[in-house]
Amino acid sequence: MREKFLGAGSDLYSNAIHRLWWIAELTSRGNDYSTTDAVFANQTMVNKVFDRWFARYQPAVRAMCDELADEPSRVIDETTRRFNHALTNVQLEGLSETEAREMIRQIVTESR
Known part of the structure; x- marks a missing residue:
């Protein structure tokens, strides 16, 4: 547990507190943390x-989170998988x- 919360592992998200902080940084807009x-x-x-590599790029994260906000888990799973594949x-x-938002919208429509 000590390593999970305080450790400085090799991955950006290996430390739980670090992961939470980065998610907040990537999804906030100034002092607006509604996303x-x-x-x-x-x-x-x-x-x-x-848990995808595109999550290190804020414009893609914001577009993805906005477009998937009201979608069921099945659509979220399919959209993130297909968007990640499209990035090849x-x-x-x-x-x-x-x-990014245009690509994601098209994938969401197809995934429904």
């Missing part, structure tokens, strides 16, 4: 979005938040 609250209210969202052909850091 952060919504994300932490949905365990599927936390696991499926923030698209440079993530080259996407604006708007472009």
Whole structure:
């Protein structure tokens, strides 16, 4: 337990407190933590979005969290999996938040 909460492991998210802090940083907009609250209210969202590599890129995280806010777990799972797969052909850091949102919306529509 000591390592899980206080350790400095090799992964960005190996420390539980570090993971919580990063999720809050990636989902907040200034002092507005409403998206952060919504994300932490949905365990599927936390696991499926923030366990993927695209979760290190804030524009994609914001778009993903906004678009999946009211979706069931099945759609969240399918959308994050398919978006992650789509990034094998698209440079993530080259996407604006708007472009990421458009991709995600299309995947959500297809996943429903």
